[in-house]
Amino acid sequence: MNNPIAHIDAELTRLKEASLYRSMKTLNSEQGTTVMLEKEKESTVSDVPRLLLSSNSYLNMATEMRVKQAAAAAALKWGAGSGGSRLTTGNFGLHRQLEKALAKFKGREAALLFNTGYTANVGIISALMDESSLIFSDEYNHASIIDGCRLSRAKIIVYRHNDMASLEEKLKANPTEKGLIVSDAVFSMDGDIVNLPELVALGRKYGCLTMIDEAHATGVIGSKGHGTEEYFIDKGYKKEDIMPDILMGTLSKALGAEGGFAAASQNIIDYLVNKARSFIFSTSQAPATLAAALEALNIVEAEPQHVVSLQHNVEVFCNALTENGVPTKSETPIIPIVIGDEAKAMQVAAAVEEAGIMVPAIRYPTVAKGTARLRVALMADHTEEELTRAAMVIAEAMK
Numbered sequence: 189m190n191n192p193i194a195h196i197d198a199e200l201t202r203l204k205e206a207s208l209y210r211s212m213k214t215l216n217s218e219q220g221t222t223v224m225l226e227k228e229k230e231s232t233v234s235d236v237p238r239l240l241l242s243s244n245s246y247l248n249m250a251t252e253m254r255v256k257q258a259a260a261a262a263a264l265k266w267g268a269g270s271g272g273s274r275l276t277t278g279n280f281g282l283h284r285q286l287e288k289a290l291a292k293f294k295g296r297e298a299a300l301l302f303n304t305g306y307t308a309n310v311g312i313i314s315a316l317m318d319e320s321s322l323i324f325s326d327e328y329n330h331a332s333i334i335d336g337c338r339l340s341r342a343k344i345i346v347y348r349h350n351d352m353a354s355l356e357e358k359l360k361a362n363p364t365e366k367g368l369i370v371s372d373a374v375f376s377m378d379g380d381i382v383n384l385p386e387l388v389a390l391g392r393k394y395g396c397l398t399m400i401d402e403a404h405a406t407g408v409i410g411s412k413g414h415g416t417e418e419y420f421i422d423k424g425y426k427k428e429d430i431m432p433d434i435l436m437g438t439l440s441k442a443l444g445a446e447g448g449f450a451a452a453s454q455n456i457i458d459y460l461v462n463k464a465r466s467f468i469f470s471t472s473q474a475p476a477t478l479a480a481a482l483e484a485l486n487i488v489e490a491e492p493q494h495v496v497s498l499q500h501n502v503e504v505f506c507n508a509l510t511e512n513g514v515p516t517k518s519e520t521p522i523i524p525i526v527i528g529d530e531a532k533a534m535q536v537a538a539a540v541e542e543a544g545i546m547v548p549a550i551r552y553p554t555v556a557k558g559t560a561r562l563r564v565a566l567m568a569d570h571t572e573e574e575l576t577r578a579a580m581v582i583a584e585a586m587k
């Protein structure tokens with residue numbers, strides 16, 4: 189008789205043999221620069237402290253007291269859950285307030301919240317494009333962009349990573365009346381920054397919508413953490429020349445909470461309210477989440493020192509790694525240390541962890557086969573001493 193789970197067992201075995209099997213580590217503390225990692229040894233379970241060098245809570249807003257207090261106060265005032273989708277009974281004043289603040293932070297007419305960054309990308313792209321459309325997508329784009337593109341049923345044309353000549357070649361060869369160019373802003377596994385001025389110029393030249401995903405740019409790049417446009421304005425570009433039609437972002441990383449958003453012109457936002465299925469058919473975010481994100485956004489806006497400290501830490505860590513024989517450069521707190529072989533990357537991550545530092549190895553399918561890496565992510569509150577020691581430990585483990 190047919191065994192209906194045979195293919196599942198076979199796939200799990202294959203993943204284990206290829207060093208691609210994934211399992212979860214458990215933390216029993218809040219997510220600060222040091223966490224308590226649950227460890228099982230000889231059938232006893234205990235928590236051990238680990239320096240965390242891979243969190244997306246870049247500005248430590250997930251543990252910031254004012255953010256936690258705002259979340260607690262909102263839960264007490266507005267309740268634990270929202271009780272409905274935005275278009276039924278789940279649209280609170282807090283949603284509107286946060287959307288207004290996000291639109292202002294991003295310099296757009298309007299913004300729209302989604303429950304996560306993942307559902308934002310899936311909802312936005314599948315609403316904007318259809319089977320008659322063409323989507324031009326960077327080869328390193330995040331999985332949520334890829335899934336949004338697939339769900340839209342548009343033809344997907346992949347261009348070489350952040351290579352504007354490759355993008356133009358594809359645009360020239362594939363004229364369209366309904367096109368979208370989409371890219372990560374800060375690439376999630378490589379930490380490099382999209383060539384926004386050229387991407388926007390190509391969108392205008394070839395009549396395509398443009399969208400960037402600022403999950404790792406919001407609160408991270410630009411002198412005050414406003415993101416990719418500010419980063420290029422700091423370099424002398426004019427805002428009006430570098431504005432993509434849609435800025436997508438997350439509340440789950442530098443803002444320390446949870447959720448995604450689109451910031452765009454009012455008509456694009458009105459369209460998404462009517463068409464984005466992940467927005468329409470899902471219970472809206474809980475009050476505590478909204479209040480946390482709003483408080484974090486206000487702090488980032490009022491206190492640029494958090495962003496300055498994060499950007500300083502990038503320099504400190506890159507210099508320390510370089511001094512330890514691992515030449516490293518980055519403009520963002522995402523610092524990939526590429527090891528290549530999947531099994532070797534797992535060994536290095538285990539050795540680093542044994543020495544008290546948590547940096548998971550990232551493998552296929554998150555990155556291409558044979559490019560497994562430690563994905564370091566820095567926080568504003570890491571001390572120079574912690575970063576210097578971490579660089580030494582990582583360099584030693586790679587020998």
Ligand SMILES: Cc1ncc(COP(=O)(O)O)c(C=O)c1O
Nearest residue numbers: 304305306330332376403438440
């Ligand atoms: C570039 C990028 N976009 C979107 C997402 C999804 O965001 P979220 O974790 O808020 O669902 C992530 C993070 O996982 C990401 O790295």
